[in-house]
Amino acid sequence: MLPLLKDIISRHYATDLNKQADALFKLLESPKQAGHGHLSLPVFAWAKEHRKAPPVLAQEIAAQLSVRKPAGLEKIQAVSGFVNFTFENRFVQDLLSAEILKKRGHVGYAETGKGKKLVIDFASPNVAKPMHVGHLRASVIGQCLVNLARSQGYEVTGLNHLGDWGVQFGKLAWAYTKWGSEYPFKEKPFESLFQLYVRFHDEAEKNPELEAEGSKMFKKLEEGDAEIEKLWKMFVEISLKDYQRIWDMLGIKHDLVRGESFYNDRMKPVEQELKAKGLLEESDGAMIVRLGDDMAPCLIRKADGASLYATRDLASALYRMNELKADLNLYVVGVDQTLHFRQVFKVLELMGYPWVNKLHHIAFGMYRFKDAKLSTRKGHTIFLEDVFSRAIELVKEIIAKKNPDLANPDEVAKQVGIGAIVFNDLVNDRVKNVDFDWDRALDFEGDSGPYVQYCGVRCASLVRRYGKPVAETFQLDLTTPEEQELMRSLLNYQDTLRNAFENFKPHILAGYLIEVCHRFGQFYNKCRILGESDEIQAARMTLVQMVHVILEEGLRTLSIELPEAM
Ligand code: ARG
Numbered sequence: 241m242l243p244l245l246k247d248i249i250s251r252h253y254a255t256d257l258n259k260q261a262d263a264l265f266k267l268l269e270s271p272k273q274a275g276h277g278h279l280s281l282p283v284f285a286w287a288k289e290h291r292k293a294p295p296v297l298a299q300e301i302a303a304q305l306s307v308r309k310p311a312g313l314e315k316i317q318a319v320s321g322f323v324n325f326t327f328e329n330r331f332v333q334d335l336l337s338a339e340i341l342k343k344r345g346h347v348g349y350a351e352t353g354k355g356k357k358l359v360i361d362f363a364s365p366n367v368a369k370p371m372h373v374g375h376l377r378a379s380v381i382g383q384c385l386v387n388l389a390r391s392q393g394y395e396v397t398g399l400n401h402l403g404d405w406g407v408q409f410g411k412l413a414w415a416y417t418k419w420g421s422e423y424p425f426k427e428k429p430f431e432s433l434f435q436l437y438v439r440f441h442d443e444a445e446k447n448p449e450l451e452a453e454g455s456k457m458f459k460k461l462e463e464g465d466a467e468i469e470k471l472w473k474m475f476v477e478i479s480l481k482d483y484q485r486i487w488d489m490l491g492i493k494h495d496l497v498r499g500e501s502f503y504n505d506r507m508k509p510v511e512q513e514l515k516a517k518g519l520l521e522e523s524d525g526a527m528i529v530r531l532g533d534d535m536a537p538c539l540i541r542k543a544d545g546a547s548l549y550a551t552r553d554l555a556s557a558l559y560r561m562n563e564l565k566a567d568l569n570l571y572v573v574g575v576d577q578t579l580h581f582r583q584v585f586k587v588l589e590l591m592g593y594p595w596v597n598k599l600h601h602i603a604f605g606m607y608r609f610k611d612a613k614l615s616t617r618k619g620h621t622i623f624l625e626d627v628f629s630r631a632i633e634l635v636k637e638i639i640a641k642k643n644p645d646l647a648n649p650d651e652v653a654k655q656v657g658i659g660a661i662v663f664n665d666l667v668n669d670r671v672k673n674v675d676f677d678w679d680r681a682l683d684f685e686g687d688s689g690p691y692v693q694y695c696g697v698r699c700a701s702l703v704r705r706y707g708k709p710v711a712e713t714f715q716l717d718l719t720t721p722e723e724q725e726l727m728r729s730l731l732n733y734q735d736t737l738r739n740a741f742e743n744f745k746p747h748i749l750a751g752y753l754i755e756v757c758h759r760f761g762q763f764y765n766k767c768r769i770l771g772e773s774d775e776i777q778a779a780r781m782t783l784v785q786m787v788h789v790i791l792e793e794g795l796r797t798l799s800i801e802l803p804e805a806m
Pocket residue numbers: 361364365366401402403553556571573
């Protein structure tokens with residue numbers, strides 16, 4: 241799409257402009273204003289070099305380049321300090337239909353990441369507690385970045401750094417040994433596990449000695465007690481299975497689970513290396529690495545000998561870079577862990593690893609969820625599953641009003657309800673906090689998931705009503721301003737994917753899809769389709785079909801399904 245047009249211009253004019261084609265490619269922009277063509281070349285920097293006013297230089301260049309135009313280019317015009325390139329309508333339309341309709345399933349994909357390995361740590365919860373709304377962001381942002389990275393050609397390993405180690409397992413083992421037989425572990429394993437967890441904490445409030453019992457059990461586990469290890473394994477398995485059930489609803493899939501326990505025997509070597517490099521220091525019985533004046537020291541081992549979250553992250557970074565051979569290593573984790581990652585990255589830098597700049601903390605803001613009905617039901621924790629159920633229930637009510645004859649309301653309510661929650665998250669710049677609000681998330685006319693899905697569904701329904709196969713090529717130029725604007729948006733899809741990935745920001749894609757829908761709305765209001773002449777109908781249907789594909793693939797990249805009807 242747009243990069244193809246940039247390619248044509250930069251190759252064709254590189255020598256005329258005395259530039260490398262690559263450099264020229266990077267200078268080309270997509271003009272904001274309609275009527276300014278498809279590409280724009282700012283000449284401000286050159287004007288300075290040549291001591292000329294930018295508009296004068298732009299005029300000169302436009303005149304010079306117009307003499308020798310590549311096929312498909314209609315005109316070159318100077319507008320203040322820019323040289324604008326406008327391609328012929330049909331040329332752009334043919335390019336769009338070839339790139340969108342003939343490459344379904346991987347529209348806009350690029351090969352920038354080809355041959356490179358990307359490890360992305362996302363949705364890494366701590367075991368034994370049900371998933372609550374706080375887990376949503378790390379899951380959906382992470383999965384979207386996985387999808388975006390794949391669109392750029394990276395070999396991606398989505399990794400679950402499961403919180404599967406710690407004193408809570410000692411507590412659970414103690415509780416299981418004592419009360420386990422009272423719970424239906426066979427039929428309802430996860431619920432039973434959670435009940436045990438809650439019961440232990442309730443009892444421990446009355447009887448603080450239980451804490452010590454839990455710690456004792458954990459110590460045994462750390463020493464390799466086979467019986468307790470068997471229980472631990474069972475708890476982890478039960479939890480993972482339940483998490484996957486929730487993740488399935490969100491389209492989330494890891495490629496590899498490397499929980500914290502995986503690093504149990506990899507921490508001693510880290511400590512030894514730190515010592516050998518003269519970085520380790522003792523402080524009140526604990527082992528630390530000092531990180532200078534502007535950052536608190538990184539705690540490597542507690543005075544009681546217990547290892548720490550940070551130590552495991554040092555070991556895990558070494559594992560990902562040295563053994564998984566990552567070229568890029570991302571951590572999709574809340575902004576509250578910023579200091580933690582700064583410390584870990586700093587220690588690795590002090591250890592002399594040149595690859596620290598390949599590690600990025602992809603931070604996201606807090607999720608504030610206001611819903612009196614959900615929060616009173618179960619104390620302060622709002623379970624993700626309850627949020628989904630409520631969303632589905634609300635969408636069912638809307639469907640019953642809007643489209644009572646829908647064939648598969650349950651399935652659609654699921655796609656729309658869950659999609660609404662996911663989209664509402666991804667449409668915000670990830671670093672900002674999200675205030676969740678049902679009305680906004682489910683507003684079919686606002687900038688919401690259902691709005692984008694509804695637009696896609698309208699396209700699909702037009703195709704059905706058209707009743708003939710939609711042509712994959714154009715026999716006619718589409719020239720109304722609305723058609724032109726809509727096609728300008730479609731041209732930007734490929735750059736949007738790249739941009740969203742390079743900045744690690746899903747909202748760039750979500751915002752783009754909203755824009756396509758707005759433009760589609762304007763087109764749909766102004767341009768009649770069914771009832772026009774056969775040629776116009778055919779050409780407009782090809783445009784509609786392209787919008788449908790872009791919305792479907794864009795939503796899929798956000799891990800949201802597009803229903804056929806709603
Ligand atoms: N389990 C952690 C938590 O729930 C997140 C882990 C993130 N990944 C990492 N390598 N530290 O807060």
